[in-house]
Every structure is written in C-alpha cells, then in structure tokens.
Amino acid sequence: MKKENISKKILDWYDNNKRILPWRKTKSKKDKYYYILVSEFMLQQTQVKTVIPYFENFIKKIPNLKKLSNINDKQLMKCWQGLGYYSRARNLKKTAKIIFSNHKGNLPNNFEDLKTLPGIGEYTAKAIMAIAFNIPVIPLDGNVERVLKRIFYLKTENEISKDNLNKKKTFFGTSKRSSDYAQAIMEIGAMVCKPISPLCNKCPLSKKCTSFKKNDFEIKSKNKFNKVKYFEAKIYSNNHKYLLIKNNKFNFLRNLLIFPMKEVKENQFKSSIGNKINIKLSNMNMKITLSRNNFNKKVKGDFMLDKNNFNKVILPSFTKKIFKTVSKH
Numbered sequence: 001m002k003k004e005n006i007s008k009k010i011l012d013w014y015d016n017n018k019r020i021l022p023w024r025k026t027k028s029k030k031d032k033y034y035y036i037l038v039s040e041f042m043l044q045q046t047q048v049k050t051v052i053p054y055f056e057n058f059i060k061k062i063p064n065l066k067k068l069s070n071i072n073d074k075q076l077m078k079c080w081q082g083l084g085y086y087s088r089a090r091n092l093k094k095t096a097k098i099i100f101s102n103h104k105g106n107l108p109n110n111f112e113d114l115k116t117l118p119g120i121g122e123y124t125a126k127a128i129m130a131i132a133f134n135i136p137v138i139p140l141d142g143n144v145e146r147v148l149k150r151i152f153y154l155k156t157e158n159e160i161s162k163d164n165l166n167k168k169k170t171f172f173g174t175s176k177r178s179s180d181y182a183q184a185i186m187e188i189g190a191m192v193c194k195p196i197s198p199l200c201n202k203c204p205l206s207k208k209c210t211s212f213k214k215n216d217f218e219i220k221s222k223n224k225f226n227k228v229k230y231f232e233a234k235i236y237s238n239n240h241k242y243l244l245i246k247n248n249k250f251n252f253l254r255n256l257l258i259f260p261m262k263e264v265k266e267n268q269f270k271s272s273i274g275n276k277i278n279i280k281l282s283n284m285n286m287k288i289t290l291s292r293n294n295f296n297k298k299v300k301g302d303f304m305l306d307k308n309n310f311n312k313v314i315l316p317s318f319t320k321k322i323f324k325t326v327s328k329h
C-alpha cells in the first residue's frame with residue numbers, strides 16, 4: 001500500500017467512524033483552542049470516557065482561558081475534583097496566566113513556545129500543534145504506540161523504545177488534513193486496535209499489519225522492562241486516623257501525601273511480614289510491604305487523615321491504593 005493510500009484509508013475510516021467528543025464541538029477558533037488545551041491536560045493519564053463528564057462540567061464553570069487565568073485555586077480544584085493528578089489543574093491555570101502575560105492571550109502554535117508552558121511536555125505540545133493548528137505531526141500516545149507495535153510486530157526493548165517508535169511513524173506519511181489525520185490514527189488505536197481483542201476486521205490497516213498476519217496481538221510494554229524496586233510502607237494508625245507525610249524524599253509523587261516509606265533490598269522485602277502489593281509507576285514496578293506500626297507521639301508526619309475522610313481529600317491514587325488494601329485487613 002502506498003503512503004497516499006494509507007492516509008486515504010485512515011481518513012475514510014475516520015470520517016465514517018469518529019466519535020463525537022465534546023472538545024470536537026466548538027463554535028469559534030478561540031473556543032477550539034481552549035477546548036483542545038483543557039482536553040489535552042485532562043487526557044494526560046486519564047481515558048476519554050472518564051474525561052468527558054469532567055470536561056463538560058469544567059467548560060460550563062470555566063468557559064474560557066481568561067476566566068481560567070483568574071479563577072481562585074479552591075474553585076479550580078472543585079472543577080477538577082475526582083479526576084485525580086491535581087498538578088494538571090494547577091499547571092493548566094499557570095499555563096493560562098502565561099498565555100496572557102507572554103503570548104497576548106493566544107495559545108502558541110510552535111513546539112518551542114508550547115514546551116515552555118507548565119504541564120506541556122513533548123506529547124502534549126505535538127498534540128496541540130497537530131489538533132489545534134493542523135501542523136503535520138503525529139503525537140505518539142499509547143494508542144499510536146499500540147498500532148505501531150502491532151503493525152511492525154515490535155517486541156524487544158529496543159524495538160519498543162520511544163526512539164524507534166518515533167522512527168516507525170513515517171509509515172503513516174502525512175496528510176493535508178493534519179489535525180484529522182493525527183486524531184484518526186489515535187482513534188484507530190482507541191476504537192479498533194484495542195489492547196485486548198483488536199477488531200482487525202474493521203481496521204483499515206489490516207493488510208499492512210504483521211500482528212494480524214501472525215495472529216499474535218500480545219503487546220510488549222516498557223513496564224515489562226522496568227526496574228523492580230522494593231519498599232516498605234509504614235502504616236501508623238490511631239483511632240481510625242492514618243499518618244501521612246508530604247513526600248520530599250522520592251522523585252516520584254513529589255510533594256504529594258503518601259504513607260511514610262523507605263526503599264529496601266529484595267531479600268528484606270521477601271522476609272518482611274505484612275500485606276504486600278504491587279504498584280506500577282511509569283518507570284518502575286514497585287513491590288511494597290505494608291507494615292503496621294503502633295502510633296506514638298514520637299512518630300512525625302504531616303497529616304493525620306481520618307478513615308472516613310479519605311474520599312474527601314485530594315490524594316494521589318498511589319496512596320489511595322495502599323489505603324484500600326490496608327482498610328480491608
């Protein structure tokens with residue numbers, strides 16, 4: 001299949017199958033840029049289906065960039081509540097402020113300027129360039145990665161590295177409809193090339209797909225090659241209250257509330273007593289022993305959190321996961 005045929009097939013599929021998403025329905029260019037910015041922040045770490053009601057509520061309460069730049073933090077957090085990863089909301093507001101102070105209220109349309117904005121990394125910058133400004137780039141999200149891994153049957157650590165996946169994107173070529181094209185490829189990943197049971201009979205790329213030919217759809221993730229690290233989390237409780245600390249010790253989840261914890265050696269982990277859980281972070285597989293300890297005044301923490309208030313306080317899902325396990329036993 002020639003590159004023009006690939007882009008035509010992909011766009012034909014998109015025109016007939018694309019989802020109606022609230023950030024795709026805008027009346028003006030200003031709305032369009034704002035909706036794309038908000039949705040791209042929300043979609044970092046969260047699936048489309050979860051984001052939709054939060055996005056609709058957010059836009060209702062904070063309908064434009066100006067309002068966002070002036071909103072007080074309490075109201076902002078209320079509009080984001082339940083979506084998690086709250087640093088995204090704080091960064092979104094900071095970004096809105098900078099757009100007014102440094103860019104005359106206009107969302108930048110180039111990689112360099114976009115990358116200087118808080119909360120905008122390489123992926124989000126490219127997504128904004130493609131989706132908002134019709135620039136011919138294809139952002140590499142989890143969906144596009146999966147499609148590429150399957151088309152080229154990529155299995156080894158080298159093959160699935162970001163560098164290699166970025167090179168493989170040339171397979172798609174380009175289209176004048178860059179915005180639609182980037183969204184179309186991501187949409188194929190989300191709706192057809194699903195993580196489990198891909199719908200190959202509906203896929204416009206099946207003729208080119210090695211996984212389809214081999215009938216092997218297993219996806220290798222870089223987590224598989226992640227380092228395993230071992231930790232002990234100390235659970236201090238007193239009268240249904242649990243001790244949490246603000247994390248300024250580890251690079252992950254910095255400044256967020258976690259249970260006190262330390263890294264341990266593998267043999268210490270294996271010989272430790274207590275419930276054990278596994279948590280995957282983006283670059284590490286954590287194996288954690290939960291050791292219960294008696295609370296006493298000598299123990300220092302930042303926060304005693306009542307069991308009944310766990311859902312009312314903004315906590316990283318990491319801490320919630322540990323709490324769920326602890327509260328079951």
Ligand code: SF4
Pocket residue numbers: 147150151192193194198199200203204205206207209210211212217
């Ligand atoms: S043919 Fe199947 S496995 Fe290959 S890209 Fe399409 S949906 Fe994914």
